[in-house]
Amino acid sequence: MTEYGRGPGSEPWHPEDPLYGDGGWGGQQAHTGQQSPYDGRPQHHPQAPQYGDWSQEQQPGHDGQHQHYEGSGQPQYDQQFAGHTQQQFHQGGWDATGTHGQVPYAADPGDPYGQQPVAYGAEQPDFYGTEDAYPPPEPPGRRRPEPEPGSEPEAAGEEEHAFLAGGGEDDEEHELQSRRERRGKGRKPVKSKKRRTGCACMVVVLVFGGGLAGVGYFGYTFYQNRFGTAPDYAGDGINESVTVEIPKGAGGWEIGRRLKEAGVVKSADAFVHAQSQTPGGNGIQAGAYLLKKEMSAGSAVRLMMDPRSQNNVVVTPGERNSGVYAAIDKKLELSAGTTKKVARSQYKSLGLPAWSENNGDIMDPLEGFLWPATYPAAKGMKPEAILKQMVTQAKQRYAAYGLDTKARALGLDNAFELVTVASLVQAEGKTHDDFRKMAEVVYNRLKPTNTETNRLLQFDSTYNYLKGTSNIHISEKEINSNPSPYNTYTHKGLPPGPIGNPGEDALKATLNPTDDGWIYFVATDGTNNTEFAKTYAEFQELKDKFNANAGN
Structure with a gap:
């Protein structure tokens, strides 16, 4: 790479200087090491003016090759190139592209341009805000207004929003009008923001108020669920009965849920609590229970512990099917012999194991397949549904024994x-x-x-x-x-x-x-x-x- 500024003296600017000539900075000379037009003589680089800042008059020694571009139709690319050239070679150090910038030299007394002011200052024309400006000006909505003659600039950081400072309508309108006058833009008067400011305050209040109410509600619910008394009825219930079926293996929560759905207790929590506080309450068995609606949880637990409340059919070990049929008829309030007829006509659909037999000598094909246990049987239930539960139990037990x-x-x-x-x-x-x-x-x-x-x-x-x-x-x-x-x-x-x-x-x-x-x-x-x-x-x-x- 060619070195610069090694000579003892300064040379005046030359039109064929590679910095400004048609070859452009760097061209092939600065990077390939080709012969410089100066034949190895020391070269100086005074601070170069940007093209967009030259006047229409030709500069001395410039041979009229470079003129002011305003209105000449010259693309902005040249202006941009000139701006970038000045920035690249007069800032020093490494530029944004990683290229080492040229360290500026002291002014040469013999240089006719050495003492002239640079762009954007002194006597140079200012293109800010015109179509030829680079970079393009900011939109009017974002541009900071020019201070009026005789007015003091506003101190940075002293402007405060009207909502926070409590400014009134007059201050806002005066400030907006002043800005419009400084910009020279004739816009329509801005409507008052006082009403919108009040609406904003109301929205903030409603949002914060609603949030506090929501937090309070959920906090209260959480406290009630964890530490409060569970909702419960009082007394032994109203004069309305209901049958509730409790399946085998159901725990306190499941029993309480079923009772609540039937309208017996007010909450499952109350039933679980009453069950834990009643001696023997955890021994409630599966079956159908005849209860009253709107009972206190304690009353429901005590009644379910009473065998008289149970609407069940109990098959005892060794009991014959004839006795089971009669018990089902009684619990379902059916005429005698109803369940026996159902058993004879529907025994094939009740789930008997495949190895069961029914030859002409067998008196009852369901005999031996009604497993001894307790089964729910309340009015409104179907005999075949109860028989199917019994047969299913027997089938499962027999299969378990192989x-x-x-x-x-x-x-x-x-x-x-x-x-x-x-x-x-x-x-x-x-x-x-x-x-x-x-x-x-x-x-x-x-x-x-x-x-x-x-x-x-x-x-x-x-x-x-x-x-x-x-x-x-x-x-x-x-x-x-x-x-x-x-x-x-x-x-x-x-x-x-x-x-x-x-x-x-x-x-x-x-x-x-x-x-x-x-x-x-x-x-x-x-x-x-x-x-x-x-x-x-x-x-x-x-x-x-x-x-x-x-x-x-």
């Missing part, structure tokens, strides 16, 4: 026969301790090797099921005269199907019988005391004991 696999391991053909055995164990056993021994008696009598009874069960329970009775005193003549397959005195093997609904204990005993060789049993006291024997001789002793206790 009856199909275990039936074959016990010498039975299928799960249906296993349920039938469980129903016999439930019917003949009197106590929990009897069940496993009773299960062994059944299995031993069903064996083909049984020479004691020749595969005859000889159970009174099967004959009583046939007759719909519970009589333990059956004459031999009566028994021998009845040909029903449920008569196990005359028919070998199991009855056609279950004779009742076995409970959990009887089912578990059926799956896990004893292995002591029991084959006989006698309820020696006629009720609960069942004794077992392995031989016919031992059986005869137990039979004599029974006759003695019965007074025969």
